[in-house]
Amino acid sequence: PTKGLSVTIPFKTDVMRHLDETDDHAAAIGAVNTVVRCGGRMYGHNTDWLGVRAPLVHRRGARAVVLGAGGAAAAAVYALISLDMEVTVLSRTPDAAQRLAGRFGCRWGRLEDFKGSDADVVVHATPVGMEPDTRSLLAPRDLERGTTVFDLVYTPPETPLIRAAMVAGCETIPGTEMFVHQAAEQFRLITGITVTPALVREMLA
Numbered sequence: 001p002t003k004g005l006s007v008t009i010p011f012k013t014d015v016m017r018h019l020d021e022t023d024d025h026a027a028a029i030g031a032v033n034t035v036v037r038c039g040g041r042m043y044g045h046n047t048d049w050l051g052v053r054a055p056l057v058h059r060r061g062a063r064a065v066v067l068g069a070g071g072a073a074a075a076a077v078y079a080l081i082s083l084d085m086e087v088t089v090l091s092r093t094p095d096a097a098q099r100l101a102g103r104f105g106c107r108w109g110r111l112e113d114f115k116g117s118d119a120d121v122v123v124h125a126t127p128v129g130m131e132p133d134t135r136s137l138l139a140p141r142d143l144e145r146g147t148t149v150f151d152l153v154y155t156p157p158e159t160p161l162i163r164a165a166m167v168a169g170c171e172t173i174p175g176t177e178m179f180v181h182q183a184a185e186q187f188r189l190i191t192g193i194t195v196t197p198a199l200v201r202e203m204l205a
Contacts, residue, residue: 004036004190012046012071019044029078030103031071034186045189048072051182052079052123052152054197055173059121059148060084065114067137068125069096072152076123077104085121090114092126116143122165124151129159136160145169154179176204 007015012031016022019035022044026032032044052075060083066076069091077100080087087106091097094110101108116122116138128137130153138161143149149165154175165172180200188194 007033016044029074034189036189047182047185048075049079050185051178052076053082054181055177062120064121065090065119066123066125069100073125074100076125119147121148124161129153129161130155134160136164138164140164140167143168143170151175152178
């Protein structure tokens with residue numbers, strides 16, 4: 001019998017009603033990406049937020065902007081707040097931004113409100129830039145040198161946003177880093193075995 005499974009979009013919220021128990025992190029985020037079976041019971045966890053948190057530990061206390069208001073954005077907001085960041089949620093759907101920001105007590109606005117110079121950290125949590133939609137929501141001129149830009153999209157590995165951020169002289173973090181850290185934690189929850197992020201990166205290469 002399977003010991004656990006990985007849950008992907010669009011099922012991360014729907015799966016929750018079929019579980020016996022959900023941990024505090026997954027409950028706060030409102031999404032489960034890891035299910036572990038133990039003693040006939042099903043337990044829900046969320047490791048996505050740790051995938052966002054780990055690569056940004058060095059920016060604790062920063063001013064952050066999250067682009068998007070879906071499930072990935074919720075995990076991102078949760079991660080950034082755990083690093084004492086001041087968070088603003090911006091979305092093409094202002095109602096969704098307001099709802100998400102309201103859950104976590106942070107600011108919100110429309111995507112057009114983005115002013116790069118105010119942000120130390122930008123986390124992109126929409127599907128834009130994922131093939132076949134190969135646009136970037138931001139151009140190099142929107143970004144300030146020295147800002148950390150983390151794109152949660154990881155196909156292709158160098159997204160249009162990551163390219164724009166490189167041109168602007170930003171620190172860039174590709175979505176593969178989120179994938180690596182969340183996978184290492186997922187593997188630990190399901191198997192009880194701790195693997196290093198380096199090993200996961202090696203397996204992806």
